[in-house]
Amino acid sequence: TQLLEQSPQFLSIQEGENLTVYCNSSSVFSSLQWYRQEPGEGPVLLVTVVTGGEVKKLKRLTFQFGDARKDSSLHITAAQPGDTGLYLCADYGGSQGNLIFGKGTKLSVKP
């Protein structure tokens, strides 16, 4: 069974700082996804990456996929309080679409 490990588990920073969170898999990702989950809400898909070495940008968020497709990072530039939430990485567990999630990184951005 694939295991996704995310680090750090918790991160508390000031507004304006940069940060990077990581996701590592025990096996090659088939389709790595990053989600953000705000308190009291379900996860919302941020990005999907499938090609080794791929870099995707979403405003202040930069997602990088490792060449070997077993690791990924999410970098946030100039963090804002609205970035606060739980960042989850996930992969498909099978062809039916069921997702396997990491435990997440809980980010708190203080004004």
Place this chain on the structure above:
Amino acid sequence: GAGVSQTPSNKVTEKGKYVELRCDPISGHTALYWYRQSLGQGPEFLIYFQGTGAADDSGLPNDRFFAVRPEGSVSTLKIQRTERGDSAVYLCASSLVGGRETQYFGPGTRLLVL
């Protein structure tokens, strides 16, 4: 259009009781997934429906858990003889056709078993 909705948003019950959790997927979505998220954890897959049938129930922890989707739209997750360890957020997601389509999650039902 409306997103995925789940009711109730919160449920408090006593150990041993029966509970039902409801999910209304996005209209037209044939695939529906249930996940459970315990405190400090990521969501864990429970069951997947394609239309009316449970195509994959490998994530259900034991036979106290059961889910139905009789008309291929609304789904109900049923938990019998609840235990304190069942306390968690139960999330529902839907996608257009299943497989590797984007899943849209509801806000979840927070279940607390006393």
